[in-house]
Amino acid sequence: MAHCVLCDTDGGLLIHRAPKWRLIRATDTPAYPAFYRVVWNAHVAELSDLSDAERHECMDVVTQVERLMRAHLAPTKINLAALGNVVPHLHWHLIARFEGDSHFPAPIWAPAQREPLPAALAVLSSKLPALDQALAANFY
Amino acid sequence: MAHCVLCDTDGGLLIHRAPKWRLIRATDTPAYPAFYRVVWNAHVAELSDLSDAERHECMDVVTQVERLMRAHLAPTKINLAALGNVVPHLHWHLIARFEGDSHFPAPIWAPAQREPLPAALAVLSSKLPALDQALAANFY
Numbered sequence: 001m002a003h004c005v006l007c008d009t010d011g012g013l014l015i016h017r018a019p020k021w022r023l024i025r026a027t028d029t030p031a032y033p034a035f036y037r038v039v040w041n042a043h044v045a046e047l048s049d050l051s052d053a054e055r056h057e058c059m060d061v062v063t064q065v066e067r068l069m070r071a072h073l074a075p076t077k078i079n080l081a082a083l084g085n086v087v088p089h090l091h092w093h094l095i096a097r098f099e100g101d102s103h104f105p106a107p108i109w110a111p112a113q114r115e116p117l118p119a120a121l122a123v124l125s126s127k128l129p130a131l132d133q134a135l136a137a138n139f140y
Numbered sequence: 141m142a143h144c145v146l147c148d149t150d151g152g153l154l155i156h157r158a159p160k161w162r163l164i165r166a167t168d169t170p171a172y173p174a175f176y177r178v179v180w181n182a183h184v185a186e187l188s189d190l191s192d193a194e195r196h197e198c199m200d201v202v203t204q205v206e207r208l209m210r211a212h213l214a215p216t217k218i219n220l221a222a223l224g225n226v227v228p229h230l231h232w233h234l235i236a237r238f239e240g241d242s243h244f245p246a247p248i249w250a251p252a253q254r255e256p257l258p259a260a261l262a263v264l265s266s267k268l269p270a271l272d273q274a275l276a277a278n279f280y
Contacts, residue, residue: 045217046206046217046218055199060192063187066186076225077223078187079222080221080223081221083217083220085247097225104225106225106249107221107225107247107249111251
């Protein structure tokens with residue numbers, strides 16, 4: 001791999017780095033401030049490239065992040081996805097979705113259905129520092 | 141829940157039914173014939189609603205399906221997603237993606253970038269009976 005953005009950079013705001021994975025908050029999705037990613041540190045493409053123990057660790061982390069997102073944000077739904085078509089380096093998207101967000105109920109990759117509401121984004125964003133801290137403390 | 145399509149129906153072509161989950165092949169995505177779903181049988185919304193043992197079972201199944209999809213289809217990438225905004229009943233999408241498919245490298249929920257190639261779809265579809273059989277045998 002000459003260049004992989006997830007080998008070369010954290011990929012967002014670093015919340016916690018563990019030996020095998022890291023948790024970042026995405027900073028490239030303004031309509032979705034409550035968007036975290038669990039990035040596997042090694043350059044592997046697919047979930048099934050991990051050993052059983054690694055996969056369990058990866059998905060346990062995803063689940064713990066999801067639980068804290070639910071506890072802090074009470075989203076309508078959590079969206080989980082490991083796509084990697086553009087960056088084939090295993091990373092899990094965790095996105096807090098709300099009725100009335102710019103794409104709901106469509107996936108965030110579909111055409112937007114409406115403008116995001118600045119007030120709703122501001123309320124959501126105001127909860128992120130406490131969530132970031134809870135996530136960091138959870139994995140510390 | 142008055143009506144949940146995944147409580148009321150299998151949700152596609154049934155490949156295997158286990159006590160806690162079922163594997164179906166999607167029949168509603170003509171541009172993506174190699175599209176499977178692992179559906180949790182109980183009506184729960186989020187992965188983190190499962191017990192640890194249930195979650196491990198669920199993700200181990202997803203991984204086994206992914207491995208057989210890779211072995212039979214050699215896709216460019218596997219896409220995994222649990223969204224559930226429309227049907228908040230836990231189900232994992234497993235989609236075999238190929239360079240040149242109608243959305244690649246975008247997610248399948250984005251606007252299509254090109255028409256699917258009938259010849260490519262025909263080749264892919266021709267491999268599905270053997271994959272279905274291998275999946276069923278794997279879980280038998």
